[in-house]
Amino acid sequence: MKQTSAPRSSGRRAAGRGAQAAADPTRDIAFDIVTGVIEHRRMLETSMENSPAARQAEPRDRAAAHRLGASVLRHMGTATEVLSPFLKKEPPEPVRAVLLIGVAQLLFLGTPVHAAVATSVALARRRGLAPFAGLVNAVLRRIAQNGDACLDGLDQERLDVPPWLWTSWGRMARPIAAALGMEPPLDLSMRPGCLPPPGGEVLPNGTVRFPAGTRVTELPGFAEGAFWVQDAAATLPARLLDVKEGERVADLCAAPGGKTAQLAFAGAEVTAVERDARRVERLQANLARLKLSDTVRVVQADATQWRPEAPLDAVLLDAPCSATGTVRRHPDALWIKRPRDLAGLAAGQQALLKAARDMLRPGGRLVYAVCSLQPEEGPACARAAEEMGLIADPFTPEELSFLPQARTPEGWLRTHPGLWAEQGGMDGFFAARFRRA
Numbered sequence: 001m002k003q004t005s006a007p008r009s010s011g012r013r014a015a016g017r018g019a020q021a022a023a024d025p026t027r028d029i030a031f032d033i034v035t036g037v038i039e040h041r042r043m044l045e046t047s048m049e050n051s052p053a054a055r056q057a058e059p060r061d062r063a064a065a066h067r068l069g070a071s072v073l074r075h076m077g078t079a080t081e082v083l084s085p086f087l088k089k090e091p092p093e094p095v096r097a098v099l100l101i102g103v104a105q106l107l108f109l110g111t112p113v114h115a116a117v118a119t120s121v122a123l124a125r126r127r128g129l130a131p132f133a134g135l136v137n138a139v140l141r142r143i144a145q146n147g148d149a150c151l152d153g154l155d156q157e158r159l160d161v162p163p164w165l166w167t168s169w170g171r172m173a174r175p176i177a178a179a180l181g182m183e184p185p186l187d188l189s190m191r192p193g194c195l196p197p198p199g200g201e202v203l204p205n206g207t208v209r210f211p212a213g214t215r216v217t218e219l220p221g222f223a224e225g226a227f228w229v230q231d232a233a234a235t236l237p238a239r240l241l242d243v244k245e246g247e248r249v250a251d252l253c254a255a256p257g258g259k260t261a262q263l264a265f266a267g268a269e270v271t272a273v274e275r276d277a278r279r280v281e282r283l284q285a286n287l288a289r290l291k292l293s294d295t296v297r298v299v300q301a302d303a304t305q306w307r308p309e310a311p312l313d314a315v316l317l318d319a320p321c322s323a324t325g326t327v328r329r330h331p332d333a334l335w336i337k338r339p340r341d342l343a344g345l346a347a348g349q350q351a352l353l354k355a356a357r358d359m360l361r362p363g364g365r366l367v368y369a370v371c372s373l374q375p376e377e378g379p380a381c382a383r384a385a386e387e388m389g390l391i392a393d394p395f396t397p398e399e400l401s402f403l404p405q406a407r408t409p410e411g412w413l414r415t416h417p418g419l420w421a422e423q424g425g426m427d428g429f430f431a432a433r434f435r436r437a
C-alpha cells in the first residue's frame with residue numbers, strides 16, 4: 001500500500017445522523033476539488049479557488065483538503081477498482097466523489113476507520129445526498145473491514161493512469177506511474193552566493209531538495225530571497241540556453257518566473273513576457289522577493305504578437321502545454337486532458353515557435369521547452385521548428401553529463417518522473433535547442 005500522511009480528522013464531531021451540519025471544511029473543500037476536476041475538468045487549483053468552503057477555511061484546512069483531493073486524483077483508478085465489487089450499479093457522480101474521498105482516507109492516507117466512514121456519511125448528507133448515506137456507510141465499512149486486502153492483485157500503477165496516457169508514454173509509463181503514487185519533494189534553486197538552508201540534499205545539477213511536505217515559507221532565507229521553488233528538471237531548459245553576461249534575452253511565457261530568475265542571475269538582460277494579468281502579478285512578486293525587479297523587464301503581452309525593439313541574442317520559450325510532466329505535483333492533469341486537446345496545444349506551441357524565431361538575430365539561440373511527456377508537444381514540435389527554418393543545435397553529452405539518461409539520440413532533453421528515482425524523481429520535461437540561420 002502506498003501511503004502518505006493522514007489529514008487532520010474532525011470525524012468524531014461529524015459522526016451520527018444529527019451531525020450533518022457539523023463543520024468539516026477539509027472534506028467539503030476536497031469534495032469541491034474532486035467534483036471540479038472529474039465533472040467539470042477544471043484544474044485542482046481552480047476548483048479550490050471556486051470552492052465557497054475554501055474561501056472561508058483556515059490555511060491548515062485548505063492544505064489538508066489539497067492533500068486529500070490530490071490523493072483521490074493520484075489513486076483514482078485504483079480506488080474505482082476497489083469500489084466496483086461493492087456497487088451494484090454506477091452511482092451518481094457526486095456520490096462517487098464522496099466514496100472516492102472515503103477510500104482515499106481508508107487505504108492511502110491512514111485516516112482512522114471511524115473518522116473516514118463517519119465524515120464521508122456526513123459529507124454525503126451535507127451535499128444533499130442523504131438518500132445515499134446508507135450506501136456510503138455500508139460500502140466504506142466493508143472496504144474498511146477488508147483493509148489492504150482490497151488492493152491485493154491490483155496493478156495500481158497501471159490503474160492510476162488513464163489508458164491513453166499509458167500508451168502514449170511507451171516504455172516510460174511504468175516508472176512514471178510508480179513515481180505518481182508518491183508526494184514529490186520540495187526543490188529549491190539557490191540565488192548565486194547564498195548557502196542552502198540546512199537539511200537539504202544537493203543534487204548533481206545544484207538543486208537543493210527537501211522532503212515532501214516541507215513548507216518553503218518556513219525555511220530560513222525565504223523572505224530574504226535566497227532561493228525559489230523549482231523542480232530539478234525545470235532548471236535544465238534555462239541552463240541549456242547558456243546565456244552570457246549582457247546578452248539580450250526574452251523569456252516567453254514567463255510566470256511564475258523560475259526560469260526568468262535563472263537567466264537574470266546568469267547576467268543576461270532579460271525581458272519576461274507573460275500574457276495572463278494575474279500571473280504577471282505573481283511573476284512580479286517573485287522577482288521582487290528575489291530582488292530582481294530592477295533587473296528584469298516584465299511585459300504583459302501575448303508572445304505570439306509581442307516583438308522586441310531589436311533582434312535578440314537568445315530566447316527561452318517555455319510553452320503552455322498539457323503539463324503531463326508535472327502529474328506528480330498536479331495529479332489533476334491526468335484526468336483533465338483528453339487526446340483531442342493535444343492538436344490544439346501543439347498548434348499554439350508552433351505559433352509561439354514561429355514568433356520566437358522572428359525575435360532572434362541571425363545565429364541567435366532558442367531553447368524550446370514543455371513540461372509535457374506527450375510526443376505531439378515535444379519531438380513533433382522540434383521537427384516542426386526545423387521545418388520553419390530553425391537549425392538544430394543538439395545538447396552535447398558534456399552539457400548533460402550529470403544526467404546522461406535524459407539526452408536523446410537527437411540531442412534533445414527528455415526527463416521523466418522515473419529519473420533520479422532514488423532521490424525522489426523529477427518532473428517530465430522536453431527541451432530542444434536551435435539557432436536562427
Ligand SMILES: C[S@@+](CC[C@H](N)C(=O)[O-])C[C@H]1O[C@@H](n2cnc3c(N)ncnc32)[C@H](O)[C@@H]1O
Pocket residue numbers: 234252253254255256257258259260273274275276279301302303304318319320321371
Ligand atoms: C508553463 S508556464 C511557464 C512557467 C515559467 N516559464 C517558469 O519557469 O516559471 C506557461 C505560462 O505561459 C503563459 N502563456 C500562455 N500563453 C501565452 C502567450 N501566448 N503569451 C505569453 N504567455 C503565455 C501562461 O499564462 C503561463 O503563465
